[in-house]
Amino acid sequence: xxxxxxxxxxxxxxxxxxxxxxxxxxxxxxxxxxxxxxxxxxxxxxxxxxxxxxxxxxxxxxxxxxxxxxxxxxxxxxxxxxxxxxxxxxxxxxxxxxxx
Numbered sequence: 001x002x003x004x005x006x007x008x009x010x011x012x013x014x015x016x017x018x019x020x021x022x023x024x025x026x027x028x029x030x031x032x033x034x035x036x037x038x039x040x041x042x043x044x045x046x047x048x049x050x051x052x053x054x055x056x057x058x059x060x061x062x063x064x065x066x067x068x069x070x071x072x073x074x075x076x077x078x079x080x081x082x083x084x085x086x087x088x089x090x091x092x093x094x095x096x097x098x099x100x
Contacts, residue, residue: 007046010038015082028087036062036081043083054088 012033014020020031034043040058047055061084065077087093 004049007042007049010035010042010046011050023084028089028091030085030087030093032083032085034060034081034083036079038081040083043085047085051093053091053093055085056088057086059084059086 015031015033023029023031040060044055044058060081062079062081065079068075068077
């Protein structure tokens with residue numbers, strides 16, 4: 001797999017919630033689901049390459065999967081990684097009509 005293919009596969013989906021919408025408006029921060037084994041440098045280069053915007057800072061965290069119960073069986077959802085991407089001032093990234 002080449003570097004450009006890897007960068008295109010890192011970003012999975014935007015994470016849309018009330019908290020992420022408030023962050024987008026107040027702090028110019030975007031929340032995105034990414035591959036669990038990706039690094040901050042890879043995420044930054046993928047965002048800058050795909051969306052042509054400048055990234056100021058990235059914070060990442062791993063969200064632990066919840067335990068769910070169905071009748072007599074207990075399942076565990078898989079863990080996933082979330083990235084808070086702070087954009088430089090003047091930069092804008094829109095998801096589903098949400099913008100600063």
